[in-house]
Amino acid sequence: MIRRIAIIGLGTMGPGMAARLARGGLQVAAYDVAPTAIERARSMLSAAETVLDALGIASPSAGVGMVRFTDDIGDAVSGADLVIENVPENISVKADVYRTIDGLIASDTIVASDTSGIPITKLQAHISHPERMVGMHWSNPPHIIPMIEVIGGERTAPQTVATIRELIRSIGLLPVVVKKDVPGFVENRVLYALLREAVDLVERGVIDPEDLDTCVSWGIGYKIAVIGPMALLDMAGLDIYKSVSSFLNADLSNRDDVAPMVLEKTNASKFGIKSGEGMFSYTPEQTKALQGERARKLVAVRRILEGRG
Numbered sequence: 001m002i003r004r005i006a007i008i009g010l011g012t013m014g015p016g017m018a019a020r021l022a023r024g025g026l027q028v029a030a031y032d033v034a035p036t037a038i039e040r041a042r043s044m045l046s047a048a049e050t051v052l053d054a055l056g057i058a059s060p061s062a063g064v065g066m067v068r069f070t071d072d073i074g075d076a077v078s079g080a081d082l083v084i085e086n087v088p089e090n091i092s093v094k095a096d097v098y099r100t101i102d103g104l105i106a107s108d109t110i111v112a113s114d115t116s117g118i119p120i121t122k123l124q125a126h127i128s129h130p131e132r133m134v135g136m137h138w139s140n141p142p143h144i145i146p147m148i149e150v151i152g153g154e155r156t157a158p159q160t161v162a163t164i165r166e167l168i169r170s171i172g173l174l175p176v177v178v179k180k181d182v183p184g185f186v187e188n189r190v191l192y193a194l195l196r197e198a199v200d201l202v203e204r205g206v207i208d209p210e211d212l213d214t215c216v217s218w219g220i221g222y223k224i225a226v227i228g229p230m231a232l233l234d235m236a237g238l239d240i241y242k243s244v245s246s247f248l249n250a251d252l253s254n255r256d257d258v259a260p261m262v263l264e265k266t267n268a269s270k271f272g273i274k275s276g277e278g279m280f281s282y283t284p285e286q287t288k289a290l291q292g293e294r295a296r297k298l299v300a301v302r303r304i305l306e307g308r309g
């Protein structure tokens with residue numbers, strides 16, 4: 001039974017995850033190596049709590065479901081039934097965390113990684129109880145998106161996968177078990193196929209970035225929340241898919257490196273919202289307004305999709 005959770009890494013993903021788990025009645029200890037990240041996480045936690053209120057996900061009764069911040073990793077993981085590693089997408093940074101916590105956690109503590117797509121089999125080589133390591137891939141923003149992928153590596157015990165799937169289900173979220181430990185799992189394989197084509201179309205001047213977003217959001221995006229890709233094939237007709245894919249697949253981007261447009265921007269430290277410029281530009285005021293507006297719209301859409309509109 002999982003009651004106490006430690007979250008290691010409080011950047012983009014950690015605070016929303018902590019807020020949502022606490023609303024599920026869990027005791028959460030939240031740690032980051034950077035004091036500034038802990039400070040920022042406090043206000044991100046409170047913003048996430050406001051959104052959870054709007055989603056109608058109530059606080060549990062007093063005394064359960066709390067988030068406690070700490071700047072001591074030993075304190076964070078002490079007594080934890082589950083540790084969720086949430087540090088940057090880099091095997092050596094993640095391996096350092098596993099080595100640090102290895103001697104601090106009980107042999108039956110489950111260690112989950114929120115990796116976007118590093119195979120769990122690679123990560124579990126760095127921990128002394130690999131049968132207790134599992135992928136728990138949340139989607140951004142983690143307090144709003146209900147689906148979480150659960151991935152076992154070659155050495156993960158089936159019971160570890162089952163425990164995490166049950167935990168997710170028990171707090172009202174939607175676990176999806178990925179049956180093979182492929183890079184990117186499922187969500188990011190699909191997303192990155194879309195992003196590769198989108199970046200390629202903008203880079204080749206086929207469309208402007210704003211129009212690309214209008215096309216995808218109001219075309220594919222709007223309907224795909226209601227009709228998933230497999231159901232969409234049946235709606236369009238497999239005969240149509242056969243005809244179009246017979247000439248189109250060969251023309252789609254198949255580049256296997258990072259697109260020059262993305263390299264140019266990242267080399268100039270243009271990372272997007274977090275640096276104020278990426279594909280678009282953002283002032284701090286615009287960022288705040290955008291985040292509020294996006295949360296409001298995602299909450300409204302989720303309520304409708306769940307039949308609670």
Ligand SMILES: NC(=O)C1=CN([C@@H]2O[C@H](COP(=O)(O)OP(=O)(O)OC[C@H]3O[C@@H](n4cnc5c(N)ncnc54)[C@H](O)[C@@H]3O)[C@@H](O)[C@H]2O)C=CC1
Binds near residue numbers: 010115
């Ligand atoms: N950003 C996104 O949309 C998503 C990211 N992920 C994955 O989640 C993980 C975390 O991603 P983000 O939150 O975006 O990263 P981030 O870069 O925003 O935050 C990472 C945090 O980890 C901290 N950190 C670094 N080394 C640490 C250590 N040794 N001990 C404790 N804290 C440490 C940093 O100070 C930072 O606050 C990555 O594996 C990423 O691929 C998963 C889903 C979505």
Ligand SMILES: Cc1ncc(C(=O)O)c(C(=O)O)c1O
Binds near residue numbers: 139140188
């Ligand atoms: C661009 C991008 N990359 C990775 C992820 C992830 O799920 O790991 C996301 C996301 O939205 O969650 C993403 O947008």
